[in-house]
Amino acid sequence: AQSVAQPEDQVNVAEGNPLTVKCTYSVSGNPYLFWYVQYPNRGLQFLLKYITGDNLVKGSYGFEAEFNKSQTSFHLKKPSALVSDSALYFCAVRDWRGSGAGSYQLTFGKGTKLSVIP
Amino acid sequence: DAGVIQSPRHEVTEMGQEVTLRCKPISGHDYLFWYRQTMMRGLELLIYFNNNVPIDDSGMPEDRFSAKMPNASFSTLKIQPSEPRDSAVYFCASSSQGWGDTEAFFGQGTRLTVV
Numbered sequence: 001a002q003s004v005a006q007p008e009d010q011v012n013v014a015e016g017n018p019l020t021v022k023c024t025y026s027v028s029g030n031p032y033l034f035w036y037v038q039y040p041n042r043g044l045q046f047l048l049k050y051i052t053g054d055n056l057v058k059g060s061y062g063f064e065a066e067f068n069k070s071q072t073s074f075h076l077k078k079p080s081a082l083v084s085d086s087a088l089y090f091c092a093v094r095d096w097r098g099s100g101a102g103s104y105q106l107t108f109g110k111g112t113k114l115s116v117i118p
Numbered sequence: 119d120a121g122v123i124q125s126p127r128h129e130v131t132e133m134g135q136e137v138t139l140r141c142k143p144i145s146g147h148d149y150l151f152w153y154r155q156t157m158m159r160g161l162e163l164l165i166y167f168n169n170n171v172p173i174d175d176s177g178m179p180e181d182r183f184s185a186k187m188p189n190a191s192f193s194t195l196k197i198q199p200s201e202p203r204d205s206a207v208y209f210c211a212s213s214s215q216g217w218g219d220t221e222a223f224f225g226q227g228t229r230l231t232v233v
Contacts, residue, residue: 032219043122043209043224044161051219090161094219105151105174106222110160 002027002095004074006109013081014117021076021112023091032094033074034106035065039087047089050074061085081116088113122225124210130231136198139228142191143212151222152185152195153209161209167193200232 004025013019025031032051036044048059055067065076076089088111095107123142131137143150151166165175170187178185182201187193197204207229213222 034221036224043226044211046221046223049219049221105163105166107163108161 002031002093002107004033004091004093004107004109006089006091006112008112009110010113010115012115012117015083016080019078019081019085019114019116021089021091021114023074023076023109025072025074025091025093027093031067031074033065033067034092034094035059035063035074035076036090036092036108037061037087038090038111044090047076083116083118086114086116122210122212122223124208124225124228126228127226128229128231130233131200133201133232134199135232136196137200137204137230137232139195139208139210139230141193141195141210141225143193143210144223145191147212147214147223148190149213149222150187150193151211151213152193153211155207155209155227156205164195197230200230202232205230205232 004023006023008022011021034049035047037047038044047063048057048065050057050067058064063078065074067074090111091109092106095105122144125140148169152164154162154164162177164177165185166173167187183197185195207227209224209227211222211224213220
């Protein structure tokens, strides 16, 4: 099965500083990778995805992620953090459980809590 | 589209009672997923459907849990009987058919408390 790991339970960053939330993956074949954000008492919201193509993927709210095949990483980044970015961030990978288009699911990492300090 | 709609938002029930959680996916989406989120275990996939057919229910913790999708616009997750350890936030998500390259859209979740 495919998997992702988020090595940090929590990341603290000062407002205005760049932020990075780390994710590494383990897959067989080509990875399909996703980032989601969860604000308090809300469902998960899609931020961005890597399927193929350019290694730097741009997403919502000024976030971007860099796919690095040699390091099997897909770190989420933002040049300048906002207090409103404080939330729980999940990395996810497409996981096949059989054959055909009906056999995929998303497997999520444990999440990283991002706190942006004013 | 109003997005994925879950009901109720909050449910408090006594141990041993039956609990039914409901989900309306986004119209036109062929996949529907049920997840459970707890502090201890994070986000766990319980079961998912493709074109109303259950594809993988290996994440369903026990026989007390069951899920149905009678049509493309409605799914239920039932726990009978409920236990305190079932307390969690349950999310429903849907996505359009594809080879796993489309993102899933999540509902607001149902916070279940079993006392």
